[in-house]
Amino acid sequence: MYPSSRFAVAVHVLTVLAWKKEEPIKSERLAESVRTNPVVIRRILCALHRAELVISQTGAAGGSRLARPPGRITLLDVYRAVAGGDVFGLHHKPPSRRCLVGSHIETVLGGVLDEANAAVERVLARTTLEQVLLGIHASAAHPGKR
Amino acid sequence: MYPSSRFAVAVHVLTVLAWKKEEPIKSERLAESVRTNPVVIRRILCALHRAELVISQTGAAGGSRLARPPGRITLLDVYRAVAGGDVFGLHHKPPSRRCLVGSHIETVLGGVLDEANAAVERVLARTTLEQVLLGIHASAAHPGKR
Numbered sequence: 353m354y355p356s357s358r359f360a361v362a363v364h365v366l367t368v369l370a371w372k373k374e375e376p377i378k379s380e381r382l383a384e385s386v387r388t389n390p391v392v393i394r395r396i397l398c399a400l401h402r403a404e405l406v407i408s409q410t411g412a413a414g415g416s417r418l419a420r421p422p423g424r425i426t427l428l429d430v431y432r433a434v435a436g437g438d439v440f441g442l443h444h445k446p447p448s449r450r451c452l453v454g455s456h457i458e459t460v461l462g463g464v465l466d467e468a469n470a471a472v473e474r475v476l477a478r479t480t481l482e483q484v485l486l487g488i489h490a491s492a493a494h495p496g497k498r
Numbered sequence: 499m500y501p502s503s504r505f506a507v508a509v510h511v512l513t514v515l516a517w518k519k520e521e522p523i524k525s526e527r528l529a530e531s532v533r534t535n536p537v538v539i540r541r542i543l544c545a546l547h548r549a550e551l552v553i554s555q556t557g558a559a560g561g562s563r564l565a566r567p568p569g570r571i572t573l574l575d576v577y578r579a580v581a582g583g584d585v586f587g588l589h590h591k592p593p594s595r596r597c598l599v600g601s602h603i604e605t606v607l608g609g610v611l612d613e614a615n616a617a618v619e620r621v622l623a624r625t626t627l628e629q630v631l632l633g634i635h636a637s638a639a640h641p642g643k644r
Contacts, residue, residue, distance in 0.1 A: 357590045363607055364589070368599045385597040386589070427610060443510070443532070444503045451531035453514045453634055460633035461509055464573060464625050471617035479610050487606035488599055 361386055362396050362434045363427060363484065369406065370422035370485045376415030396434060403433030422481035431476050507532055508542050508580045509573060509627075513634065515552065516568035516627045522561030542580060549579030568627035577622050 365382050379397060383390040397416055400406045405425055408416040418425065442462060447454035511528050525543060529536040543562055546552045551571055554562040564571065588608060593600035 357588065360588045360603075360607055360611075364593060364599060364603050367603060368597070371599055385594050385600045387591060387594050387600070442503065442506045445533060447510060448531050448533050451514070452638060453510060453517055454531045454533070456634045456637040457506075457510050457513060457630075459637045460630055461506055463633075464621065464630075465506075468618045468621045471621050472614045475610065475614040475617050484603075484606055484610075487609075488602045491602035491605045492598060 358396065358434050359431055361388065361392070362400060362430050363481075365393060365396060366400065366405065366418065366422075366425065366430060366481050367484050367488065369416060369418045370481045371488070372417070374417060376409060376413070376417050378415045382416075399434050400430075403429065405429060405433055418481075422485060425481045426477050427479045427481075427484075428473055428476040430481075431473075504542065504580050505577055507534065507538070508546060508576050509630065511539060511542060512546065512551065512564065512568075512571065512576060512627050513630050515562060515564045516571075516631045517634070518563070520563060522555060522559070522563050524561045528562075545580050546576075549575065551575060551579055564627075568631060571627045572623050573625045573627075573630075574619055574622040576627075577619075 364386050368382055368385055369377055379390045379393045382397075383393045386393065397406060397408055401408050401416075404419055406416045407419045408414070442458050442465065447457060449455050510532050514528055514531055515523055525536045525539045528543075529539045532539065543552060543554055547554050547562075550565050552562045553565050554560070588604050588611065593603060595601050
């Protein structure tokens, strides 16, 4: 539930790949742009590879590139690839069934949390990596505007 | 961004206090209902006390109770009391300004994350603790329905 930069870093990495098109980009170069350790980048690339959002090749001429056009990758795809699950979780272990609240809180709160998660997913689903890249170019053309 | 049960536990604790009305409830009893360590409960009560959602008294007859009627406490109040900030965060440290994407990703992604956070807040703001407690009673009366 607390702010994590993992999603932001994944979007950053994929936006660089979208910008560079077919050119395979090495994790060291992505790490320089994000200003983090290449190990962090490789861990995120691994998750993105599992989700079939990037293709990574090893070797001297290796690197990573997008597995499909950036207009066909939404921020929800990215979120699902790197997040452990829903934004909000219920209790780690079931509460006491001997208490009225403990017996029913998961049912009641679960409904609200499902709504919150769905609201986040709707926002993320309507933005593609292509739009992020267009936003980057627009921001570069008009710095100071948002 | 990843599921945390801290919010769920805080709502659970406050719903027990709403159910028990004016009666001060000890952290040990709350811990039994949640099925966690009283230390976890006391840490959450401390955050809820700071946010002026509960009143806690020490001593033999001490315990915690709600600081105001449950109809005037929303899940957003609870969320703000126990969460460290927004659901989604940007990079931990600023990305490289020497890269086009690094220079502008925070501006572009920040807009999307603000929208996602606002969507979550809207969902949480429309449910009060009183409604959660009513939901608990409804679920107890009709088990199996959600």
